[in-house]
Structures are given as structure tokens and as C-alpha cells.
Amino acid sequence: MSGGEQLLTPALLAQIERLRLPARDLPSARVGGRKTRQLGSSLEFAEYRAYTPGDDLRYIDWRAYARLGKLFLKRYLDERDALLYLLVDTSRSMDFDGKWLQAKRIAAALGYLTLAGGDRAEAWLFAAGVGERTPRLTGKQSAYRLFELFGRTETGEEGSLDWLAGGSVPREPGVVVVISDFLFETGYEEPLRRLQARGHQVVVLQILARVELDPPYAGDSHLIDSESGFARDVSISPHVLKRYRQAVGDYTARLADFCQRRGMAYALIADDEKIEDVLFRRLLSAGVMTR
Amino acid sequence: MSLLSPWMLSFLIVLPLIVIFYLLKRTYQDVTVPSLLLWQQLLRDMEANRPWQKLKRNLLLLLQLLVALLLAVALARPLIPSATPVADHTIAVLDVSASMAARAGETTRLEQNKADLRKLLSQMGPQQELTLISMGQEARVLATGSDHIKIEQALNEAEQEYAKADYEGSLSLAAALSSKDAKSAVRIYSDGNWGIDSTMFPAFGSSPKLILPAGKAANLAVRHAAAVAQGEQTALVATVENVDETARELELEVYDAAGKLLETTALQVTAQGKASHSWTGLPKSPFYKVRVKSDDPLALDDERIVLPEQSGQAKAWIASEGNLFLEKALGLGGGLTLERGADPDAPPTDANLYVYDGVLPTEWPNGSVLLVNPPAGTGIVNVTGTVEAGKLQVVTPDSPILSHVDLSSLHLKEMQAVESNTWLQPLVKSGDTPLLSIGEKNGHRVAVLAFDLHQSDLPLLPAFPLLIKHLNEYLMPVAGGTLGTLEAGMRMPLVPPIRETGWQVLDPAGEKRPIDQAMIEQGFQPAMPGLYRFLGEKGEELLLSVTLPAEESQLSAKSVALPVTGGGEEGVADATLVEEGQTEIWRYLALLILLLVFVEWGVYKRGI
Numbered sequence: 052m053s054g055g056e057q058l059l060t061p062a063l064l065a066q067i068e069r070l071r072l073p074a075r076d077l078p079s080a081r082v083g084g085r086k087t088r089q090l091g092s093s094l095e096f097a098e099y100r101a102y103t104p105g106d107d108l109r110y111i112d113w114r115a116y117a118r119l120g121k122l123f124l125k126r127y128l129d130e131r132d133a134l135l136y137l138l139v140d141t142s143r144s145m146d147f148d149g150k151w152l153q154a155k156r157i158a159a160a161l162g163y164l165t166l167a168g169g170d171r172a173e174a175w176l177f178a179a180g181v182g183e184r185t186p187r188l189t190g191k192q193s194a195y196r197l198f199e200l201f202g203r204t205e206t207g208e209e210g211s212l213d214w215l216a217g218g219s220v221p222r223e224p225g226v227v228v229v230i231s232d233f234l235f236e237t238g239y240e241e242p243l244r245r246l247q248a249r250g251h252q253v254v255v256l257q258i259l260a261r262v263e264l265d266p267p268y269a270g271d272s273h274l275i276d277s278e279s280g281f282a283r284d285v286s287i288s289p290h291v292l293k294r295y296r297q298a299v300g301d302y303t304a305r306l307a308d309f310c311q312r313r314g315m316a317y318a319l320i321a322d323d324e325k326i327e328d329v330l331f332r333r334l335l336s337a338g339v340m341t342r
Numbered sequence: 343m344s345l346l347s348p349w350m351l352s353f354l355i356v357l358p359l360i361v362i363f364y365l366l367k368r369t370y371q372d373v374t375v376p377s378l379l380l381w382q383q384l385l386r387d388m389e390a391n392r393p394w395q396k397l398k399r400n401l402l403l404l405l406q407l408l409v410a411l412l413l414a415v416a417l418a419r420p421l422i423p424s425a426t427p428v429a430d431h432t433i434a435v436l437d438v439s440a441s442m443a444a445r446a447g448e449t450t451r452l453e454q455n456k457a458d459l460r461k462l463l464s465q466m467g468p469q470q471e472l473t474l475i476s477m478g479q480e481a482r483v484l485a486t487g488s489d490h491i492k493i494e495q496a497l498n499e500a501e502q503e504y505a506k507a508d509y510e511g512s513l514s515l516a517a518a519l520s521s522k523d524a525k526s527a528v529r530i531y532s533d534g535n536w537g538i539d540s541t542m543f544p545a546f547g548s549s550p551k552l553i554l555p556a557g558k559a560a561n562l563a564v565r566h567a568a569a570v571a572q573g574e575q576t577a578l579v580a581t582v583e584n585v586d587e588t589a590r591e592l593e594l595e596v597y598d599a600a601g602k603l604l605e606t607t608a609l610q611v612t613a614q615g616k617a618s619h620s621w622t623g624l625p626k627s628p629f630y631k632v633r634v635k636s637d638d639p640l641a642l643d644d645e646r647i648v649l650p651e652q653s654g655q656a657k658a659w660i661a662s663e664g665n666l667f668l669e670k671a672l673g674l675g676g677g678l679t680l681e682r683g684a685d686p687d688a689p690p691t692d693a694n695l696y697v698y699d700g701v702l703p704t705e706w707p708n709g710s711v712l713l714v715n716p717p718a719g720t721g722i723v724n725v726t727g728t729v730e731a732g733k734l735q736v737v738t739p740d741s742p743i744l745s746h747v748d749l750s751s752l753h754l755k756e757m758q759a760v761e762s763n764t765w766l767q768p769l770v771k772s773g774d775t776p777l778l779s780i781g782e783k784n785g786h787r788v789a790v791l792a793f794d795l796h797q798s799d800l801p802l803l804p805a806f807p808l809l810i811k812h813l814n815e816y817l818m819p820v821a822g823g824t825l826g827t828l829e830a831g832m833r834m835p836l837v838p839p840i841r842e843t844g845w846q847v848l849d850p851a852g853e854k855r856p857i858d859q860a861m862i863e864q865g866f867q868p869a870m871p872g873l874y875r876f877l878g879e880k881g882e883e884l885l886l887s888v889t890l891p892a893e894e895s896q897l898s899a900k901s902v903a904l905p906v907t908g909g910g911e912e913g914v915a916d917a918t919l920v921e922e923g924q925t926e927i928w929r930y931l932a933l934l935i936l937l938l939v940f941v942e943w944g945v946y947k948r949g950i
Binding site for chain 2: 144145147150232234235236260262263266268270271272273274275276277278279281283284285286288291294295298299301302
């Protein structure tokens with residue numbers, strides 16, 4: 052748990068245990084401790100339905116047949132567990148100010164609350180392609196493997212989401228949380244669409260540094276892209292800064308709009324926001340998790 | 343707007359240079375950003391492969407360009423037309439006479455005119471010339487040319503004068519200069535009270551502009567004052583003139599030498615009139631000050647120093663074998679005490695006049711000398727011998743000594759031929775021999791009557807007592823402890839004992855100067871009105887009262903139409919030759935540049 056202690060304090064972990072992943076359509080194939088809206092084999096009654104030939108005879112309510120002389124099917128709600136995929140961006144652009152730390156913390160918190168809730172979790176680190184990934188973890192006691200992974204991983208390569216479009220999409224349906232700055236030259240729309248098409252419930256968490264949102268630069272500057280090394284000369288004046296802020300606003304608004312239209316949860320998080328605020332205020336209100 | 347140094351606009355070349363510097367010498371600071379993605383949209387718009395896009399909205403560059411532009415324009419010395427027209431050659435006549443010492447606001451009329459002229463100078467272009475003529479006791483060209491600094495210096499050095507001004511001379515000088523230069527314009531800074539008959543005005547080359555002081559000014563002046571001391575008491579009479587168009591009530595005050603107020607008298611004076619008042623029984627004082635209480639602009643003529651005449655103080659010493667005619671004539675009027683002496687070579691030292699009748703002294707006595715019928719021989723003059731009288735000829739009929747003295751019926755038998763001298767001026771000649779001469783030698787005034795009164799009918803003529811009185815006045819211009827009254831700027835010959843060494847003169851301003859050789863040779867010329875004290879080594883004191891010329895009391899400006907030569911062409915000349923005045927505005931540009939530098943500093947600090 053040493054990695055977890057660095058990322059999240061024990062007090063915070065205790066608080067996180069009270070949170071849960073949202074109980075929406077859980078497309079997991081595994082029976083678990085969560086009620087679903089699907090009918091299944093739990094003990095919770097859902098409805099009666101008239102028998103039609105071909106129905107499973109096991110669900111016929113014989114007591115009702117004894118009283119009424121008609122065949123009814125008694126249906127119960129299904130209970131499944133949740134499967135969380137944490138897709139965390141480790142490209143070099145994440146290694147800026149507190150972006151990477153913020154991303155790790157959020158990922159660790161989400162992973163921990165999932166495991167603590169008896170659900171399963173998997174962490175995938177990606178840059179240009181999928182790098183390291185944990186096996187499917189179950190139970191609170193295996194959270195240390197998540198923390199350990201986040202603790203030792205360094206950011207590095209150029210990032211992209213193209214590998215999702217290339218077919219490396221998680222197979223078993225679950226909740227996919229993509230934590231990244233979404234500053235991909237190649238775009239994000241198609242990969243996110245692919246995830247949704249596979250039946251995943253997609254959560255988009257965009258992490259941006261404060262200097263990206265509101266740059267303090269002034270004067271003639273030689274701007275160097277941290278990933279590609281590509282550089283441009285810009286004379287930064289208040290006018291230019293104003294236009295830049297406008298451009299950032301447009302970019303994030305476009306992503307938010309895309310997510311809203313596709314039914315994905317979205318949150319924009321700055322690197323200098325407190326983790327408590329992020330978890331208990333921002334993500335709760337964005338519907339990424341519930342109490 | 344025109345430019346004085348248009349070639350300085352070549353400085354504008356720095357404008358593109360600054361832009362080039364901005365394009366070439368920009369130093370970029372390396373800044374690593376997570377991703378250029380967000381900047382892309384911006385950069386596409388800003389870079390767009392056009393270099394001048396980099397300069398877009400660069401406030402610092404714009405300010406620098408503006409400063410450089412203003413500098414170039416300022417260096418080119420732009421001119422804007424101003425209200426006062428200035429000709430190529432301005433002839434400025436500056437009145438420095440006493441009437442210009444009148445108060446005008448905080449300062450005097452002269453200072454006001456000087457300020458006007460300074461302003462005119464500042465409006466003149468570098469090629470435009472100015473000739474500055476002072477209208478004072480002498481008409482003088484103070485400065486001329488296009489060196490404005492030199493002219494301004496001469497203008498600053500132009501001093502107030504109190505003497506009777508040579509208005510005619512100054513106007514003639516200006517007129518002559520303006521007629522010579524067709525491109526000239528005359529400006530006369532005066533009050534127009536010149537006292538010249540309009541037919542005497544000189545004709546100017548172009549119509550002169552007379553700059554008169556504003557408004558009318560009332561003035562009161564003590565015009566005349568005299569006092570006679572009789573024993574321990576003094577009688578004094580003073581006349582006040584009202585140089586104003588309304589009758590005035592005034593108070594006349596008399597002070598003694600110690601500044602003590604002796605008398606105050608109220609007087610009524612009619613418009614442009616005079617009023618007199620006399621006082622008797624004033625206590626004895628070396629001088630009196632008569633002052634009219636007034637707050638008129640010219641304070642100089644409000645008071646006058648009066649030196650009392652001491653009656654019966656002058657002393658004449660006569661060396662003669664007896665000349666009743668002469669003694670009687672000298673004794674007329676009672677102002678002279680006569681003392682008869684026997685030895686012509688042993689005169690007393692305390693007499694004012696030494697009369698030698700029929701004797702020729704060998705040494706100069708300590709005073710003025712009247713020689714009557716000098717015998718042949720050498721002495722203070724050389725006499726060659728007796729000659730026959732010839733035809734009577736008056737050499738200088740307008741001499742004050744001969745005024746109302748008719749010598750046409752003079753008969754005489756013979757006369758002494760006095761050797762002609764450079765210092766002896768003959769007034770009347772008989773044939774070729776001087777009959778009556780006057781002159782000045784070593785500070786001694788001398789008159790020579792070269793014949794024996796007994797051998798002529800002169801004593802019987804009515805002209806005789808007059809002639810003797812005039813000679814008396816000439817020989818003894820001062821009597822007692824005073825030197826009399828003099829108008830400022832006039833010359834007064836210094837008579838003994840002032841000619842001796844060690845005398846000093848204390849002027850009304852309190853400045854003490856030693857009497858030098860030049861003063862003795864050319865006479866003393868007091869510059870300002872008031873009391874002058876001549877102080878001897880042994881504690882002697884002689885007083886001189888200096889007054890302001892009467893015409894300078896006239897303060898109200900008088901517009902004068904001055905004639906112009908050429909008649910019909912005059913108008914044309916005015917229109918074409920009088921150029922617009924111009925004012926340089928580089929100072930304002932410099933101020934703007936300074937302001938911009940501050941703005942630039944602010945912009946730089948803000949880091950745009």
C-alpha cells in the first residue's frame with residue numbers, strides 16, 4: 052500500500068470507500084453484488100408476466116397457477132458486478148506541472164473505490180499504444196497493485212488514442228474511464244466512439260495544467276512542443292493571450308459537447324485542484340460516481 | 343506649416359530601420375509547453391508566413407516609431423504661422439525716454455515694450471533681420487542683423503534714460519533705414535509724445551507701425567520750484583502741473599534735507615493747468631524736497647529737489663586804480679560783495695570773481711577772471727600792445743552774453759590787442775581784434791574786455807549793466823554751496839573747486855564715483871533726476887538738483903500719423919513684402935516625445 056499512501060492519504064481512502072461507481076446499465080457478464088435494471092437471477096422480485104410457449108419453465112410461479120389456474124412467469128432482477136477499466140495517459144504532455152500526479156491520484160481513487168465496492172478493476176497505461184496493464188483485480192486487498200503500478204510509472208512517449216481505433220478495445224463491457232489531457236494531434240472522437248460501440252460506459256476526464264488554461268507567458272517566445280519537439284515563435288501580447296484562452300475554451304467545450312451528445316460523462320480538471328475537491332465535488336456532480 | 347531645416351527629415355530613415363531591427367533582432371525565449379495543439383489555431387492565424395504579422399499589435403514598436411517620427415519632425419523645426427506679421431527686415435525703434443519709466447501693471451512701459459520685442463524676436467525666422475534703435479538722448483543703433491541672440495542681448499541691455507530724448511534723430515534714422523531697404527517694416531515702441539511739429543516728421547519707406555501704451559494716464563508733476571534763503575529763513579515757491587484732462591485737488595508737501603515734513607498745502611489744479619504756492623519762513627536747510635502726493639504712474643516727476651539761493655554770498659575782488667562804472671555795475675542786484683585790492687599778484691583765495699582793471703596778473707587766481715583793459719605784457723594772457731579801434735563786428739550774435747545787448751552805438755578810441763588763444767572765443771571784434779572774448783582755461787572762466795571803459799562810451803550805454811550782469815552770470819554760474827539746477831542729460835562744466843583732485847560725486851541712486859579727468863574735460867552729465875552731492879576731500883559738499891525734462895511728464899499715448907514716401911505704391915509694398923510671422927513648435931514636440939518615452943517605459947514594464 053506504500054504507493055497508495057503517497058498518492059492518497061489513509062483518511063482520504065476511508066472517505067473514498069463510501070463512494071460507489073454509478074449504478075447505470077452495468078453491462079458486466081459476471082454475477083456480482085449490484086442490482087441491475089436487467090432481469091436475472093437475484094432474489095429481488097421484478098414483475099409477473101403471462102407465460103408464452105418457449106419460456107423457461109423454471110421461472111413459472113406454480114403457486115399462482117394453483118390459485119388461478121393460469122401460467123405466470125415470476126421475474127427477478129439480475130445482480131451483476133461492475134468492471135472498471137482505467138485508461139491512463141502516460142504521454143509526455145502529461146508530465147507537466149501537476150498533471151501526471153493529478154491523473155494518478157484520480158485513477159488510484161477510482162480504482163480503490165471500485166475494488167472496495169466489491170467490483171473488478173483493470174488499469175491500462177497508454178501512450179502511443181497500450182503499455183503496462185494490470186490483470187483484472189478483485190477485492191480491496193489487491194488495490195496495492197494498482198497503486199504500485201501508478202507509483203513506478205513515468206511518463207514518456209508521444210501520446211495518441213489511435214490504438215483504440217486499431218482494435219485493442221477492452222472486450223468485456225464495463226465502465227471505461229479515460230484520464231488524459233486529450234491533446235492528441237490525431238483526435239479523440241473516433242477512439243471514444245469505438246469504446247462506446249463495444250458497449251462500454253465511457254467516462255472522459257480531461258486533465259489540463261493551469262499554465263495551459265491561463266498561460267503566464269509574455270513577450271517573444273519560442274514555444275516548444277514537449278512531445279514532438281516541434282517549435283513555433285510567438286510574440287505573446289495580451290491580445291494573443293486572450294485569443295489563446297479563447298482557443299482553449301473552444302477546445303474543451305468541443306470535447307464536452309461531444310461527450311454530452313454521446314452520453315459520456317465528462318469533467319475538466321486542472322492540475323492544481325485539490326484531490327478532495329475533485330473527488331467529492333467535481334466527479335460527484337459530473338456523475339462519474341455516486342455516494 | 344513650414345520647416346526651417348527640412349533636410350532633417352532625412353532622419354525619417356530610422357523608421358524603416360526600427361522596423362527592420364524589430365524583424366531581425368527579436369530574441370525569443372524558449373518556453374516548453376505540454377502541447378502546441380492549443381496554440382495551433384492561433385499560430386495559423388498569426389504566422390501565416392508573413393513577417394509583418396509579427397509586428398501586428400506591437401504597441402512598443404508603434405510607440406518607438408511615433409517617437410522617431412516626432413523627433414525627425416522636431417529636428418526639421420516646423421513653423422506655424424502666428425498672428426504678428428514680421429517683415430524680412432524689422433526696424434524697431436525703442437523709446438527709452440523718461441516717460442517710458444511710467445508704471446504699466448507690474449512693470450514699466452519700457453519693460454513691457456522689451457517683452458513685446460522679445461516675443462517678436464522669437465517669432466522671427468532665422469533669415470529675418472531686426473535693427474534695434476534706441477530712442478533716447480541719442481539715436482543709437484543698438485544691434486542689427488539676423489543674430490537673434492545678439493539682438494536680444496542688446497535689447498536686455500537697453501537702459502531707461504531720463505534725459506530729453508532725441509526723438510527726431512531716432513525717427514530720422516529709422517526712416518532713413520526703412521527707405522534704403524524695400525523689404526523693411528518699421529515698428530515704433532513709444533507713446534507718441536515727441537513734441538515734433540508734424541511737418542518735421544521724416545518720411546518712411548513703408549508705413550511704420552506705432553505700438554502705443556494702452557489707455558490714458560493722468561500725471562501730476564512738480565514743474566518748477568525755487569527757494570531763496572534770507573538769513574535763517576527760506577522762502578520757497580513751487581508750481582505743479584496737471585497733465586490730465588480733469589481738474590484735480592492735490593496736496594503739496596515740503597520736506598527738509600533730513601526728510602522731515604515741513605509743510606503740507608492743499609491745491610486745486612485745473613485740467614491741463616498749473617498751480618503755484620509759496621511758503622515763507624521755512625527753517626534753514628541745505629535743500630528742500632517738494633513733493634506732490636500722487637499715485638500717478640510716473641513717480642519721477644512728483645518730486646523736485648530745491649536748492650535755496652544764498653543771497654549776498656558771492657564775493658568779487660577787484661584790482662583797479664579805481665573804476666566807478668565797473669564797481670557800480672558789478673554791485674547791481676546786491677548779490678555780490680566787492681572787495682578792492684591793490685596788489686594784483688596777491689589776491690585773496692576766498693573770492694568767487696577776480697576783476698583786473700588795467701592790470702595783468704601773471705598767475706591764475708582761485709576763481710573766475712574778468713580782465714578789463716589789460717596792459718601790454720605777458721601774464722595769464724598775452725597782450726601785444728595798443729591798436730586803433732576798427733569796425734565793430736559781432737561774431738556770435740546769439741550768445742546769451744549778448745542777448746539784449748546792443749553795441750552798435752559803441753564808440754571807443756583804442757584798445758589792447760590780446761593774443762588769440764584756442765581757449766579764448768571772441769564775441770565781438772573791432773576790426774580784426776577781439777573786443778570782447780570769453781573762454782575757459784584750467785577750470786577758470788575768463789572774460790576779457792580789451793579796452794579802457796573810461797576811453798569809451800560803453801558805461802553810458804543802456805547795454806552796459808546788462809552786459810556786466812550777463813558776464814557775471816557766465817563767470818559765476820554757482821554761488822554758495824549749490825551748483826544749481828540742471829535737466830537730466832544736460833552737461834554742466836565743473837568749475838573750481840571741484841576740478842581739484844579728490845572730489846567725488848554721489849548720485850541719487852546712492853552710487854559714489856570719483857570725479858575723473860574725462861568729467862572735468864567734457865563736463866558733468868547727470869543721467870537721472872534727483873540730488874547729486876559733490877563731496878570734497880576736506881568735507882566740502884556742493885549740491886546739484888537734477889530735474890526731469892518737462893515734456894516727459896506727458897504720459898497719455900498720442901497716435902501719430904507718420905508720412906510714407908512713394909505715395910501710391912505704398913499699399914502694394916505692404917501687401918507683398920510684409921511676411922507672416924512664424925512660431926517654432928519644436929518645443930511642444932519635444933514635450934510630446936518626453937511624454938511618449940514615459941508611456942513607452944510603462945508599456946515595457948507591463949511587458950506587451
